[in-house]
Structure formats: C-alpha cells, structure tokens
Amino acid sequence: MKRKKIRRSLLAAIVALILIVVIPIAINELYKKNTGYMTIWGAADVLSYYGTILGACVTVGALIVTILFTKKQIQRDSFIKNQEEKWSRIEALVFSSLEKIHPTRISEIISKVDSGKFSNTITELHLFSFQAKTALDSLFGYISGDDYKKLEPLLTSIQTAADEYCEVVTKLSAQYQKLIQLEIRRNALSMYNTAMQNPTRFMNDLVNSKRILDETANLNEDEIWAEIRALSGQLNDMRDDSYRGLLERKRTIFADINDQWAKEADNMLHLWRN
Numbered sequence: 001m002k003r004k005k006i007r008r009s010l011l012a013a014i015v016a017l018i019l020i021v022v023i024p025i026a027i028n029e030l031y032k033k034n035t036g037y038m039t040i041w042g043a044a045d046v047l048s049y050y051g052t053i054l055g056a057c058v059t060v061g062a063l064i065v066t067i068l069f070t071k072k073q074i075q076r077d078s079f080i081k082n083q084e085e086k087w088s089r090i091e092a093l094v095f096s097s098l099e100k101i102h103p104t105r106i107s108e109i110i111s112k113v114d115s116g117k118f119s120n121t122i123t124e125l126h127l128f129s130f131q132a133k134t135a136l137d138s139l140f141g142y143i144s145g146d147d148y149k150k151l152e153p154l155l156t157s158i159q160t161a162a163d164e165y166c167e168v169v170t171k172l173s174a175q176y177q178k179l180i181q182l183e184i185r186r187n188a189l190s191m192y193n194t195a196m197q198n199p200t201r202f203m204n205d206l207v208n209s210k211r212i213l214d215e216t217a218n219l220n221e222d223e224i225w226a227e228i229r230a231l232s233g234q235l236n237d238m239r240d241d242s243y244r245g246l247l248e249r250k251r252t253i254f255a256d257i258n259d260q261w262a263k264e265a266d267n268m269l270h271l272w273r274n
Contacts, residue, residue, distance in 0.1 A: 023050065069269075076268045083261040090143060091254055094154070097135040098250070101162045103235045103243055106169060110232060118176040118183075125169045125176075132162040132169075154246075154253050161242050168231055168238070175228050181216050182224070188212035 024047055109124045136155060143151065192209035195202035 020054075072269055076265050079268065080262075080265050083265070086147075087254070087257060087261070090139070090147065090151070091250075093139040093142060094151070094158075094250060094254075097139060097158060098243075098246060100135040101132045101158065101165055101243075103165050103168075103239045106165065106172070107232060107235050107239075110172060110228065113176075118179045122173050122176050122180075125173050129166045129169050132166050135162060150257055151253065154249055157246055157249060161238075161246055164242065165235075165238065168234060172228065172231050175224050175231070178219055178224050179221070182219055182221055184212060185216040185219065188216075 105128055106125070109121060109128065113121050136158060139155070140148075148155070188209040191205050192213060195206035195209060199206050
C-alpha cells in the first residue's frame with residue numbers, strides 16, 4: 001500500500017512539473033526561434049492563455065474532487081445512520097429478550113404466593129416458561145443471516161440460560177402442584193372422617209377419599225417448602241452468575257460490533273483518499 005501511494009505521489013509531482021514548468025518553457029523557446037508557423041500573437045499571449053486554461057482545469061478538477069468527496073461523505077453519513085438505527089433496534093430486542101428470561105421474575109412470582117391459590121402461581125410460572133422459550137423470536141424475525149453470525153455466541157448463551165431457568169420453573173411448578181394435592185388430601189381426610197360415621201350411606205365418598213389419601217400418603221409439606229426454598233436459592237445463584245454473565249457478554253459483543261462498523265465507515269473515506 002505504501003509503495004502504491006509513493007508511485008501516485010511521484011506521478012502527480014511529475015505531471016505538475018510538466019504542466020507548470022516544462023510547457024511554459026517550451027512555449028517560450030518556440031517563440032524565441034521565431035521560425036515555422038508565424039502567429040499574430042506573441043509568447044506572452046500564449047502563456048496567458050495557457051495559464052487561464054490551466055487555472056480553469058485546476059478549478060474544475062478541484063470541483064470534481066470536492067463533489068466526489070462530498071458524495072463519499074454523504075454515503076458514509078448514511079451508512080453510519082443506518083448502522084446506528086439497525087443495531088440500536090437489535091440491541092433493544094436483545095435487551096427485551098433478556099428481560100423476559102430474568103430469573104428475578106420467577107422469584108417475584110413465588111414471593112407473592114397466596115395460600116390456597118397455588119394454581120395461580122403455576123399459571124404464572126407456565127407463562128414465564130412460554131415467554132422465555134419464545135424470547136428470541138422477535139429478534140430472529142428481524143436480523144439477517146450475517147448479523148446473526150455476529151450475535152450467535154450471545155444468542156446461544158441466552159437460549160441456554162432460558163432453558164436452565166425453565167427447568168427450575170418446571171421443578172417449582174411440580175412442588176406447587178404437590179401443595180395443591182395436599183389441599184385435596186385435607187379435604188379428602190375431612191370427607192373420610194365424615195363418611196366413616198355412616199359408611200353405608202356414604203360408601204362412594206368413603207372409597208374416593210380413601211383412594212386420594214393413599215395416593216397422597218407420601219407428601220410431606222415441610223419437605224415441599226424446603227425444596228421450594230432450595231430452588232429459590234438456586235435462582236439467586238443464577239441471577240448472580242449466569243444472568244450477569246449474559247449482560248456482560250452483551251455489552252462486550254455490541255461494543256465490538258459498533259467498533260467494527262465505525263471502522264468500516266472510516267474506511268470509506270480512507271480508501272477514497274488512497
């Protein structure tokens with residue numbers, strides 16, 4: 001590249017030397033001999049005319065260079081604007097995806113559990129799982145194949161983290177389902193005690209309540225709540241480790257991408273100058 005630039009500079013210097021020095025001297029020498037084709041104008045007139053033409057050519061050349069440079073500058077500014085808008089939109093979609101899978105959302109769901117309303121908690125947990133599993137869908141519908149390659153490590157990490165959080169949600173849902181079964185067990189126990197007072201009359205109730213009691217005999221409320229607390233602690237660890245790692249990875253990748261297209265924009269003018 002340096003050798004090519006030196007050649008161009010040398011060629012420009014030679015052309016300038018010929019136009020500014022050699023040609024005026026040649027005109028002057030031709031008129032000093034005063035032979036051959038005779039003109040009604042002198043060397044001074046020719047040199048003045050040549051200077052005017054040369055000045056006009058320089059002006060036109062400078063104008064062309066200015067127009068070309070301005071065109072490149074406009075292209076560069078347009079490129080920067082498009083890249084800023086596109087990557088700002090992509091970054092917003094990525095951030096929205098990260099918000100949807102935030103493990104704190106799970107903690108908030110289980111922190112406001114009302115006794116006897118565990119089905120509502122399960123519904124909210126299932127909603128989180130659905131949103132987490134589809135968190136990247138809007139982004140996939142927006143980015144191109146080349147942009148996806150730049151983000152692939154981050155998007156893969158987000159999807160992996162979402163799957164891990166959904167696995168915890170599945171385990172939590174199972175524990176709250178057990179709490180619902182305990183509520184059913186309490187009702188069955190009450191029904192069983194009532195039916196036992198008149199087993200002949202309440203035979204069906206006695207059979208059904210006995211079946212429920214047998215099916216839920218292994219449930220232990222203390223163990224269930226202990227498992228829920230353990231899963232809650234796991235969520236806190238995920239927030240401190242994997243989720244914050246995703247945020248840091250996002251910042252690093254987008255910083256690299258912004259630097260990359262900024263260099264591409266600068267190269268538009270750099271290549272033109274070369």
